Amino acid sequence: MRINRRSLLAGGIGAGTIGLAPAGAAQRKAGTPAPGGPSPQDLDRAAAATVLKLDALKSPVIIESIKLLRKDKDYLVQVRSRDGAEGVSFPNPPRADYLDKILKQLVIPFFIGKDARDLENLLWELYRFHDNYKLYGLALWSPQAWVEFAILDLLGRIARQPLGALLGGIVRREVAIYVASGRRDTTPQQEVEYLQKLVQQSGARALKFRVGGRMSRNADAMPGRTETLIPLVRKTFGEAIDIHADSNSSYDPPQAIKVGRMLEEIKAVYFEEPCPFDHLEDTKAVADALTIPVAGGEQEYSDWRFRWMVANRGVDIVQPDLHYYGGMIRSIRVARMAQLAKMPTTVHISGGLGFVYMLHFASCVPDIGRYQEYKLGTEKYGNWFDPPITVQDGKMTVPSGPGLGIKDLPGLLQGAREV
Numbered sequence: 001m002r003i004n005r006r007s008l009l010a011g012g013i014g015a016g017t018i019g020l021a022p023a024g025a026a027q028r029k030a031g032t033p034a035p036g037g038p039s040p041q042d043l044d045r046a047a048a049a050t051v052l053k054l055d056a057l058k059s060p061v062i063i064e065s066i067k068l069l070r071k072d073k074d075y076l077v078q079v080r081s082r083d084g085a086e087g088v089s090f091p092n093p094p095r096a097d098y099l100d101k102i103l104k105q106l107v108i109p110f111f112i113g114k115d116a117r118d119l120e121n122l123l124w125e126l127y128r129f130h131d132n133y134k135l136y137g138l139a140l141w142s143p144q145a146w147v148e149f150a151i152l153d154l155l156g157r158i159a160r161q162p163l164g165a166l167l168g169g170i171v172r173r174e175v176a177i178y179v180a181s182g183r184r185d186t187t188p189q190q191e192v193e194y195l196q197k198l199v200q201q202s203g204a205r206a207l208k209f210r211v212g213g214r215m216s217r218n219a220d221a222m223p224g225r226t227e228t229l230i231p232l233v234r235k236t237f238g239e240a241i242d243i244h245a246d247s248n249s250s251y252d253p254p255q256a257i258k259v260g261r262m263l264e265e266i267k268a269v270y271f272e273e274p275c276p277f278d279h280l281e282d283t284k285a286v287a288d289a290l291t292i293p294v295a296g297g298e299q300e301y302s303d304w305r306f307r308w309m310v311a312n313r314g315v316d317i318v319q320p321d322l323h324y325y326g327g328m329i330r331s332i333r334v335a336r337m338a339q340l341a342k343m344p345t346t347v348h349i350s351g352g353l354g355f356v357y358m359l360h361f362a363s364c365v366p367d368i369g370r371y372q373e374y375k376l377g378t379e380k381y382g383n384w385f386d387p388p389i390t391v392q393d394g395k396m397t398v399p400s401g402p403g404l405g406i407k408d409l410p411g412l413l414q415g416a417r418e419v
């Protein structure tokens with residue numbers, strides 16, 4: 001089915017062309033629906049549709065203060081309304097160590113005195129505020145996400161609804177997880193032993209490991225590691241475990257296709273970031289050549305480029321990072337475009353409490369792909385939530401309490417100091 005869609009698209013919209021408004025202009029008249037896929041206009045409409053459902057909030061929620069706090073090693077962003085309601089969010093470590101100035105000078109001042117219920121419309125004005133658009137990318141989108149998440153928590157607490165209900169409606173309450181190794185310093189044998197440990201500790205039924213050398217222009221982490229590791233992982237785990245691989249932008253298309261064929265052999269779930277993350281043409285060439293899905297987008301910062309990736313099937317699975325990409329609302333817009341093209345949105349997650357935002361995103365987005373990332377070491381945060389986040393039978397639960405679902409907010413904020 002996927003090959004059919006690709007061959008249809010090959011003669012259709014913007015094959016091999018980077019650029020948006022005139023996508024596919026060389027092949028056909030702009031504005032003509034792509035055969036087998038959504039048109040740019042359909043994608044625009046999907047992205048522009050209202051995300052937030054705020055019917056339960058009848059009176060203004062005027063933002064009085066937003067503060068960056070620190071408790072032990074964890075940062076928090078706290079928002080308070082004039083009526084004394086509160087919300088918090090958790091920045092992605094270690095970014096608050098150096099993006100705090102952008103947060104305080106360029107993001108927070110914009111929101112003071114605004115009605116939090118206008119959040120969705122305010123994002124465009126925030127982008128223009130003090131020429132913020134010139135900083136777009138992780139540096140602007142992360143602080144924007146921290147404030148957006150805190151405001152969503154505030155609104156959810158007032159409405160007594162979990163984030164997923166505010167963001168479109170709950171479609172699931174638990175998500176299947178994979179556990180990821182972040183290592184490249186291991187030999188193939190050491191790596192499978194490490195993966196066995198991760199699978200045992202997490203109870204996950206799926207795993208991800210790293211191939212290539214990370215932004216390495218085809219060089220492997222050590223000679224022959226990737227070719228040995230791929231079949232060894234399948235041999236070690238058998239058919240019971242699903243396998244993902246991530247090259248972190250390691251390859252040019254010929255090498256990526258070679259590694260991709262090995263992943264096809266072992267029936268991997270997907271191949272992540274085969275080529276330099278912002279080389280959309282090369283990534284598409286690899287996705288076109290392979291039969292297993294290619295995933296990408298963790299370092300994509302532009303909604304237009306995501307639209308291009310969806311319209312042109314530049315990848316098969318889109319992966320915005322909820323922090324790096326500026327929050328839930330922007331990421332849900334990507335997911336809505338992807339849904340029109342029948343592509344899953346499997347978000348990339350940052351460390352710390354990034355997984356909690358993934359859970360809420362997954363709770364309200366229909367097609368999230370087969371597995372979401374689980375980071376070992378985050379168990380300690382589970383008890384902060386109502387009900388506690390648990391992992392059982394390879395599935396993680398979504399908190400169902402109001403907002404983000406924090407059980408005892410005053411207790412959590414005790415001892416936190418303003419940065």
Ligand SMILES: [Mg+2]
Nearest residue numbers: 246272273298
């Ligand atoms: Mg990755």
